Amino acid sequence: MRKSFLLAVMAILPFAMHAEVRLPSVLGSNMVLQRNTEVNLWGTAEAGKTVTVETSWNGAKYKVKADSEGAWRLKVVTGEAGGPYTITFSDGRKTVLDNILLGEVWICGGQSNMEMPVCGFMYQPVEGSSKAILYSATETPNVRMFTVPRKSAKEPQVDCGGEWMVSNPEGVCSFSAVGYFFGKALTQALGGIPVGLISANWGGSRIECWMTEEAIDGTEGINHEIAKNGNGETSAPQMLYNGLIHPVKDFTAKGFIWYQGCSNRHNWFDYKNLMVSLVKFWRESWGNAEMPFYYTQLAPYTYEGDNLRSLPLVIEAQYQAMAEIPHSGIAATTDLGNRTCIHPSEKIQVGERLAYLALANDYGLKGIPRPAPTFKEMEVIKDERRGNMLVLSFNNLSKIYEWNDPDSFQGYRKDGYCTPAGFEIAGEDKVWHKAKGNYRWWENRIEVWSEDVPDPVAVRYAFCNFPADANVVTTMGQPMPPFRTDNWEIPAEEIGKIQ
Numbered sequence: 001m002r003k004s005f006l007l008a009v010m011a012i013l014p015f016a017m018h019a020e021v022r023l024p025s026v027l028g029s030n031m032v033l034q035r036n037t038e039v040n041l042w043g044t045a046e047a048g049k050t051v052t053v054e055t056s057w058n059g060a061k062y063k064v065k066a067d068s069e070g071a072w073r074l075k076v077v078t079g080e081a082g083g084p085y086t087i088t089f090s091d092g093r094k095t096v097l098d099n100i101l102l103g104e105v106w107i108c109g110g111q112s113n114m115e116m117p118v119c120g121f122m123y124q125p126v127e128g129s130s131k132a133i134l135y136s137a138t139e140t141p142n143v144r145m146f147t148v149p150r151k152s153a154k155e156p157q158v159d160c161g162g163e164w165m166v167s168n169p170e171g172v173c174s175f176s177a178v179g180y181f182f183g184k185a186l187t188q189a190l191g192g193i194p195v196g197l198i199s200a201n202w203g204g205s206r207i208e209c210w211m212t213e214e215a216i217d218g219t220e221g222i223n224h225e226i227a228k229n230g231n232g233e234t235s236a237p238q239m240l241y242n243g244l245i246h247p248v249k250d251f252t253a254k255g256f257i258w259y260q261g262c263s264n265r266h267n268w269f270d271y272k273n274l275m276v277s278l279v280k281f282w283r284e285s286w287g288n289a290e291m292p293f294y295y296t297q298l299a300p301y302t303y304e305g306d307n308l309r310s311l312p313l314v315i316e317a318q319y320q321a322m323a324e325i326p327h328s329g330i331a332a333t334t335d336l337g338n339r340t341c342i343h344p345s346e347k348i349q350v351g352e353r354l355a356y357l358a359l360a361n362d363y364g365l366k367g368i369p370r371p372a373p374t375f376k377e378m379e380v381i382k383d384e385r386r387g388n389m390l391v392l393s394f395n396n397l398s399k400i401y402e403w404n405d406p407d408s409f410q411g412y413r414k415d416g417y418c419t420p421a422g423f424e425i426a427g428e429d430k431v432w433h434k435a436k437g438n439y440r441w442w443e444n445r446i447e448v449w450s451e452d453v454p455d456p457v458a459v460r461y462a463f464c465n466f467p468a469d470a471n472v473v474t475t476m477g478q479p480m481p482p483f484r485t486d487n488w489e490i491p492a493e494e495i496g497k498i499q
Contacts, residue, residue: 020045020091020093020095021043021044021045021051021089021090021091021093021095022043022044022045023042023043023089023095023097024042024043024158024159024160024247025159025160025161025162025163025247026146026148026160026162026198026247026248026251027041027042027043027097027251028097028146028163028164029097029098029099029100029164030099030100030144030163030164030165030166031097031100031101031144031146031164031196032100032101032102032103032104032105032144032194032195032196033078033100033101033102033103033105033196033252034078034102034103034104034105034196034252034253034254035078035079035080035081035102035103035104035193036078036079036080037077037078037252038075038076038077038078038252039075039076039078039252040073040074040075040250040251040252041053041073041074041075041076041087042071042072042073042074042250043071043072043089044066044069044070044071044072045066045070045072045091046066046070046091047066047067047068047069047070048065048066048068049065049066049070049091049092050063050064050065050066050091051063051064051065051066051072051089051090051091052088052089052090052091053074053076053087053088053089054087054088054090055076055077055078055085055087056085056086056087056088057078057079057082057083057085057102058077058079060076060077062074062076066091073250078102079102080102081101081102081103081104081193081194082101082102082194083099083100083101083102083103083194084098084099084100084101085098085100085101085102086098086100087100099166101142101144101194101196102194103142103187103193103194103195103196104186104190104193104194104195104196104254105195105196105197105198105251105252105253105254106179106182106183106186106195106196106197106198106253106254106255106256106257106358107198107200107248107253107255107256107257107282108176108178108179108182108197108198108199108200108201108256108257108258109199109200109201109210109245109256109257109258109259109260110201110205110258110259110260110295110296111201111202111203111204111205111259111260111261111262111263112201112203112204112342112343113178113259113260113296113299113342113343113344113350114176114178114179114199114201114257114258114259114260114296115176115199115201115202115203116176116177116178116343116347117173117174117175117176117177118132118133118172118173118174118175118176118177118180118347119133119173119174120177120345121343124341124343124345125345126177126345126347126348127345127346127347127348128348129177132172132180132181132184132348133169133172133173134169136167136168136169136171136172137167137168137169139167139184139188140167140172140180140183140184140187140188141167141192142167142187142192142193142194142195143167143180143183143184143187143194143195143196143197144164144165144166144167144194144195144196144197145164145165145167145171145172145175145179145180145183145196145197145199146162146163146164146165146196146197146198146199146248147162147165147174147175147176147199148160148162148198148199148200148244148247148248149161149162150202150243150244151243151244152202152209152239152240152242152243152244153239153242153243154239154242155242156241156242156246157242157243157246157247158246158247159247160243160244160247160248164196175197175199176197176199176201177347177348177351178257178259178296178347178350178351178354179197179199179257179351180197180351181347181348181350181351181352181355182197182257182351182352182354182355182358183195183197183351184351185351185352185355185356185359186355186358186359186363189355189359189363189365189368190359190363190365198248198251198253200244200245200248201244202240202244204263205240205260205263206263206264207260207261207263207264207271207274207275207278208227208228208237208274209237209238209239209240209241210240210241210245210260210278210282211237211238211241211274211277211278211281212237212238212241212281213228213237213238215277215278215280215281216228216237216274216277218277219270219273219274219276219277220273221270221273222267222270222273222274223267223269223270226266226267226270227267227270227274245282245285246285249285249286250286252286253286253291254291254292254362255291255292255293255294255327255358255362256279256282256291256292256293256294257294257295257296257354258293258294258295258296259295259296259350260295261298261314261315261318262298262301262303262311262314262342264314265303265310265311265313265314265498266498268310268313268314268316268317269313269317271314271317271318271321272317272318272320272321272324273321275295275317275318275321275325276321276324276325279293279321279325279328290326290327291327292327292328292329292357292358292361292362293325293327293328294328294329294330294331294354294357294358295318295328295329295330295331296330296331296333296350296353296354297315297318297319297330297331297332297333297334297372297481298311298314298315298318298333299333299334299336299337299338299344300333300334300336300337300338300339300462300465300466300467301337301338301339301341301342301465301466302339302340302465302466303465303496303498303499304465304496304497304498304499305465305496306339306464306465306466306468307464307465307466308464308465308494308495308496309463309464309465309490309494309495309496310465310495310496310498311464311465312462312463312464312465312482312484313490313495315481315482316482316483316484318330319374319481319483327361329357329361329371330357330371330372330481331350331353331354331356331357331372332353332371332372332478332479332480332481333349333350333353333479334372334462334467334470334479334480334481334482335470335473335479336349336350336479337466339466339468349477353369353478356368356369356371357371369474369476369477369478370396370397370474370476370478371396371478372396372474372478372479372480372481373394373395373396373397373472373474373478373480374394374395374396374480374481374483375392375394375395375461375483375485376392376393376394376395376444377392377393378390378391378392378393378459378485379391380456380457383447383449386436386447386449387449387451387454388449388454388455388456389447389448389449389456390425390435390447390448390449390456390459391445391446391447392445392446392447392448392459393444393445394444394446394480396478397441397444397474419436419437419438419439420437420438420439420446420448420471420472421437421469421470421471422461422462422467422469422470422471422472423435423437423446423448423459423460423461424459424460424461424463425448425449425450425453425456425458425459425460426453426456426457426458426459426486427453427454427455427456427457428455428457430458430486430488432460433450433452433453434450435448435449435450435453435459436448436449436450446472457486458484458485458486458488459484459485460482460483460484460485460486461480461482461483461484462480462481462482462483463482463483463484467482470482
């Protein structure tokens with residue numbers, strides 16, 4: 001009798017296990033769902049079974065029938081920020097997700113500077129990490145984090161593993177530092193609104209690996225052989241997209257933050273178009289063409305040599321891409337580089353500067369730092385003492401610089417109050433010389449000149465791998481990014497042999 005009972009249980013058990021609703025890892029307890037919208041839920045069950053979904057924040061019930069392969073998908077309505085809530089799934093057996101919050105969800109992607117955890121890498125610390133980790137539970141109780149496990153794949157993956165972590169020392173310690181400090185700035189500036197962060201990163205990855213081959217093929221004006229095969233080495237476009245992005249692309253989110261580019265210095269000439277294609281492709285993957293996309297200017301680092309120029313060429317491409325990408329912005333980092341470490345320790349500043357963009361553009365917050373000042377226009381004027389000077393004007397200056405009456409501003413000379421550095425100027429001979437500078441902020445100007453260049457026609461600022469003397473920063477801490485006014489070809493010896 002006992003033997004026949006066990007046989008019967010064993011016969012039923014596989015069917016019962018097959019009948020249970022199964023969810024992808026990214027749909028789990030402790031997650032944050034995007035507030036005030038319709039969010040995707042999906043999974044598998046027995047083919048043809050009806051799955052019932054109940055959401056506790058509004059008491060709503062939804063029903064969907066699994067298809068012939070057992071797959072099902074539906075949208076549920078979310079409300080105002082809050083929680084904790086539960087979601088109950090049932091096809092006869094219940095699966096319950098708990099401790100769910102409604103708030104803002106952002107995707108964090110890129111290579112090692114986005115991957116770098118709050119606890120840092122070996123011998124490469126993150127500034128302020130100890131206190132951030134120690135006080136995480138009280139400072140950011142409504143931040144939740146999901147790290148997509150590193151996996152490259154030849155075919156698109158439907159699941160990725162991983163789990164949602166709450167904000168405590170254990171969870172924060174190993175999460176992306178840029179991502180966490182971005183989320184911390186958002187939740188604190190928005191009055192404690194929950195923030196969910198999904199981190200999908202891979203150190204040393206090229207931008208092409210985060211797209212499908214079809215997306216690369218659709219990118220016009222690039223060297224497709226280099227894009228698909230790397231710098232003389234075999235690479236695998238689409239492998240990271242398949243393993244890290246495809247499994248989470250249906251998770252409804254507000255927008256993206258991105259930190260990547262130094263691994264594309266070998267094809268800097270293609271980076272602008274590839275960046276435009278990546279943003280377009282990711283937005284299509286999430287089914288929302290207007291998702292904000294904010295990314296990080298690459299920070300100074302010596303690479304092949306301090307005064308070589310492979311890095312500013314990629315940075316130039318980053319800003320050119322921003323001009324073509326709607327709902328985008330860049331967090332400047334000219335002041336954060338480290339000559340000997342490719343992973344700068346100032347991740348708090350990077351996360352906060354990315355957050356400034358989102359808070360101003362997507363949440364309507366006033367009074368926060370404007371984006372970094374960027375070059376606007378140039379004119380040549382003759383000065384009795386200095387000869388011909390180049391006079392530069394800029395975008396995004398802070399209000400504090402817009403003085404109507406400089407004579408009444410006590411304590412500062414009318415002709416400037418400190419010395420800007422990091423500029424080079426050249427004449428028609430295209431020979432660059434270090435330039436002297438002078439501020440005239442109340443006129444939105446910087447003057448630059450050199451006794452060695454009597455007739456200057458072009459200027460560059462911080463246009464090398466490690467511009468140690470570049471010092472133009474607004475009163476609200478936003479550094480000016482590298483730029484040049486010329487479009488002259490950069491000699492190969494000035495770029496260096498890229499490793």
